[in-house]
Amino acid sequence: MRFAYWSRELAGWGLIAIGLWQFWNTYVLLTNRRIFEAGPAAFIAFVVFRGGLHLLKVAVAAQAARSLADSAVPHTRKASRMATRSVAPTSVKSVIPGPKSRAVANGAAD
Incomplete structure (x- = not known):
């Protein structure tokens, strides 16, 4: 496989x-x-x-990718979950009282 790199380099x-x-x-x-x-x-x-120029760029990229594969060590870590907010509809008690929701603000819920 090393020959492919040098052949691209020389051809470039x-x-x-x-x-x-x-x-x-x-x-x-x-x-x-x-x-x-x-x-x-x-x-x-x-x-x-x-x-x-393109062949030279490809040859350098191939060499960099080859050296990266040798030094790459897979790092495993525990997957953590982020805290999520509820996407449910807003509860009636958290709505700001307005003309139509005075009964809810006074405590008379459905």
Whole structure:
């Protein structure tokens, strides 16, 4: 499995080198006033360069994930429950007395 990491790393650096070389070719085309040929060359260079960067990011992420799996120790702890409030309807006695609930406020409950 270690080979997969290094192969991604080497392929990423290779694609970056090819992308930079293609950018150089684009620069040479532009200095020779070959504008129409330089457009597709710049696009190809951009795609290849970004592909190399992506492979490098994937290789580093794979290495980090591999080292995390070695050092990860499962911590078990007792699950505690939080105190919960009731979601039931409000009791009649806790309602603020108003015009319609004077009987309840005076103690005459249903």
